[in-house]
Ligand SMILES: Nc1ncnc2c1ncn2[C@@H]1O[C@H](COP(=O)(O)OP(=O)(O)OP(=O)(O)O)[C@@H](O)[C@H]1O
């Protein structure tokens with residue numbers, strides 16, 4: 001296997017990771033499932049591609065423009081759907097993703113079903129690496145703040161979060177917009193790697209794949225999302241020689257992990273937490289012992305009476 | 306007992322209908338600053354529904370609720386649209402609560418449960434956390450939040466269980482954690498829905514002490530629902546009795562205990578509750 005080939009897969013990991021990081025915030029931390037993230041990705045890809053290929057903008061501003069466009073559309077979608085209960089929101093995102101694809105297919109300015117070609121080749125290992133490092137650090141910083149904790153509270157119990165004075169609508173909106181921006185930037189990176197884009201690259205299966213990666217890596221874990229992206233992008237490529245069987249093996253691998261680790265690879269922990277795990281376990285064991293002895297004492301008194 | 310303070314919470318003809326069922330029927334009472342006020346009644350009397358009306362989880366069908374002199378909910382009437390603050394706004398104004406069927410952030414640690422609820426003690430923006438340096442407003446406020454959460458755990462005797470996932474705590478401690486979380490918002494009014502449910506007599510005793518001491522320490526007003534008559538009679542300044550959504554009686558514990566209407570409602574609907582209190 002040549003370095004050139006591996007580099008290609010790593011770049012693919014890079015733009016997929018941008019989408020997955022965004023989705024991780026929305027699904028893993030806010031607890032909102034989306035089956036329309038390919039739609040945000042498409043918006044970012046088309047906006048950035050039109051920016052460079054048609055309007056002659058430089059790569060970096062075009063990329064940001066793609067992210068911003070996805071964010072604005074995310075805000076629009078959120079204002080209409082975030083009042084809905086969880087399952088309905090999920091269905092709305094599904095409809096949204098398909099709607100975006102169909103609009104692009106029927107819009108001649110962006111090439112209809114043929115899409116946009118002649119996009120400058122700008123995405124390389126360096127640019128995806130920078131995007132992913134900045135994206136990961138920014139996400140971690142957000143999550144380890146009062147804002148991130150408020151978002152997690154929504155996932156844990158939305159009513160209790162409201163009773164704790166958290167404006168849950170606002171924080172779901174924040175999570176959705178940031179998530180859409182990440183997906184949009186991922187799309188822009190994709191467009192400038194492939195040098196052409198077509199609506200059929202953004203089908204619902206893609207959205208589903210990203211959701212699978214988040215769940216596979218473990219909900220509520222940024223490092224889980226990163227590891228999940230690497231494994232689930234490399235695996236199908238490694239198995240390319242097996243032709244159609246590779247998708248079967250991919251599917252079985254996902255099922256296997258979910259059976260042995262139902263909460264995903266990282267199960268809500270970050271990689272850094274693993275070093276703290278022994279101390280945590282010890283504390284939990286001591287607490288459990290004390291709880292048990294308290295209960296025994298309580299039972300003893302009950303019996304005496 | 307403090308009385309004659311200013312009015313903290315006032316229900317005026319509060320009414321709530323669920324379809325054909327009137328769960329809360331024309332209920333009026335006033336709670337004054339510093340009071341520990343009990344709300345009792347047989348199962349299904351409408352107690353929890355009243356909490357949900359105060360919190361804004363349910364909209365009033367009729368009547369009015371005032372907190373600190375401000376209207377927080379008002380049912381629609383002729384020539385007037387209904388007014389309803391959102392639950393998070395009411396919590397931010399200073400009413401927090403615990404739940405009858407405990408609602409913690411289950412998969413998070415004891416410490417995180419409280420830390421989340423401390424969020425109103427900081428006001429750094431969405432972008433400030435990006436710059437993680439010493440001496441920034443973000444890091445100073447974040448440190449203060451952590452101290453506050455630790456102090457609350459200390460106060461409720463939960464420090465030892467700090468890293469335990471909250472769902473693994475025994476019942477009694479989960480209820481204490483809910484109180485700690487509710488206190489984290491610096492409320493003026495604390496609503497406790499059956500805080501002693503599932504506790505043994507000693508735990509109930511210490512809970513009573515604790516409710517009094519937090520009332521004094523935080524200058525709180527407390528509204529408490531409880532079936533445990535020992536606790537209610539021992540800790541409350543005044544008690545309001547409900548039956549089938551309607552007000553039955555109101556007064557000091559001894560006044561309520563000797564009210565014929567109350568005794569009849571309890572003996573009729575649910576044997577033994579008041580008797581247990583008298584024992
Ligand atoms: N969301 C709802 N929809 C329909 N009916 C409801 C709803 N919430 C409560 N009720 C009904 O309203 C009545 C009062 O219920 P509520 O929970 O307030 O009683 P409670 O006094 O708290 O009783 P308990 O002591 O059992 O907790 C009950 O008949 C209940 O079935």
Ligand SMILES: [Mg+2]
Pocket residue numbers: 352353354405
């Ligand atoms: Mg109740």
